[in-house]
Amino acid sequence: MAKAKFDAAILNSEDKYRSKIFPNTSAGFLQFLDWLAKHNALGAHLCMETTGIYGRDLANFLVQKQLLVSVVNPAQIHAFGKTELNRAKTDKADARLIARYCRMHRPAPWAPPAxxxxxxxxxxxxxxxxLGLRMMENSRLEAATGPARESVEAVLQFIEQQIEMVRLQIQIHIDQxxxxxxxxxxxxxxxxxxxxxxxxxxxxxxxxxxxxxxxxxxxxxxxxxxxxxxxxxxxxxxxxxxxxxxxxxxxxxxxxxxxxxxxxxxxxxx
Structure with missing residues (x-):
């Protein structure tokens, strides 16, 4: 999974692969669905790595389409690759590695959080x-002088306001x-x-x-x-x-x- 695209691989019962790249967009998700249907793979066990925001929308899309999908820690895939003594490191090779991992280990289905x-x-x-931004600006403040210091102080003031606002939003959300x-x-x-x-x-x-x-x-x-x-x-x-x-x-x-x-x-x- 990447910001702009994702690589997919289908591994069939004859150990043959079908590989293709799709845009990481709503249109790309529909293309991926059509591709699965074309290769009679809508009933397959789908597996993807945990990649934060880049893979979240695709995972939700697949679950909404009632497909079986697992989201796996990349460390598990990496460890599995070591057992195979993998030397290739490309997106296409990684997609095929995930397919082999999924077939062998059958990871648990993923369900989106409420x-x-x-x-x-x-x-x-x-x-x-x-909080990370505040820490960085505080570090800059130590070395800043003159107009530069005024700029850092202004940014810090804005960050403090945002921190308090988000903390309040968290409190209100939990209370609701x-x-x-x-x-x-x-x-x-x-x-x-x-x-x-x-x-x-x-x-x-x-x-x-x-x-x-x-x-x-x-x-x-x-x-x-x-x-x-x-x-x-x-x-x-x-x-x-x-x-x-x-x-x-x-x-x-x-x-x-x-x-x-x-x-x-x-x-x-x-």
Whole structure:
């Protein structure tokens, strides 16, 4: 998936491929649908990588057409490619690799988030972008002088206004949805969980019912340790980082607070 186009590959029962490039637009989605129909592949298991905004519209389109589609973490596809000792790295080759992965592993079907969750995700992501812009402008402010400094200060003032506005929009959005509001109240009752952290957790963990244990949440966020050990040698065990980066960031400070002030968490984190 790319901003302007996407590469598709059909893998049939005879291990033969059909490949084609389509525009990443509404018209391109219809062309892709016609192409699938032409090759009797409307009943196929479709699979695509998680590519943020570039693939979101296509995934939603396919689900609306009641096609079976899975959205897979690119790290899984990359690891699968290593098992095949792949040397080629092109969009066409990647599309065929995803097709082989899908046929072998049959990943779970993807379902789009509920509308209120999708809206919350967009607001939380926008807030994170604004916070990043504020940090960059604050760094520029340290070196700015004269008219340049006045310009940076004006931009910072505007960014601060936008941050407050988006935070208010997040609060209003959560309050307007009873399910989100009740879950936020539960999260906020945990020491170390503030409004911003609660909003991020709601945005990227909902629906929480899909997780059956804390370990599943840890793995989903990419916070599980990646153990490196061979024979008598044992390397450091960094976290896997295969999940949502915003989710990991949101959980970091609450973990620090819990380690210092919650005796149960202190024993678990020590």
């Amino acid at each position: 509308e209120e969750i999708a809206t919350l995700q967009a607001l939380v992501q926008r807030l994170e972008d604004l 949805h009873p399910g989100l509001k009740s879950q936020k109240e539960l999260l906020s009752s945990i020491p170390g969980i503030g409004d911003n952290t609660a909003a991020t957790l709601l945005a990227f963990l909902s629906p929480v019912e899909r997780f059956h244990s804390a370990k599943q949440v840890v793995a989903y966020a990419g916070l599980n340790p990646r153990i490196r050990q061979s024979g008598q040698w044992a390397g450091k065990s960094p976290i896997a980082k295969t999940g949502n980066a915003l989710l990991r960031k949101a959980l970091y400070l609450p973990a620090v607070v819990a380690k210092h002030h919650n005796p149960i968490a202190r024993r678990q984190l020590s």
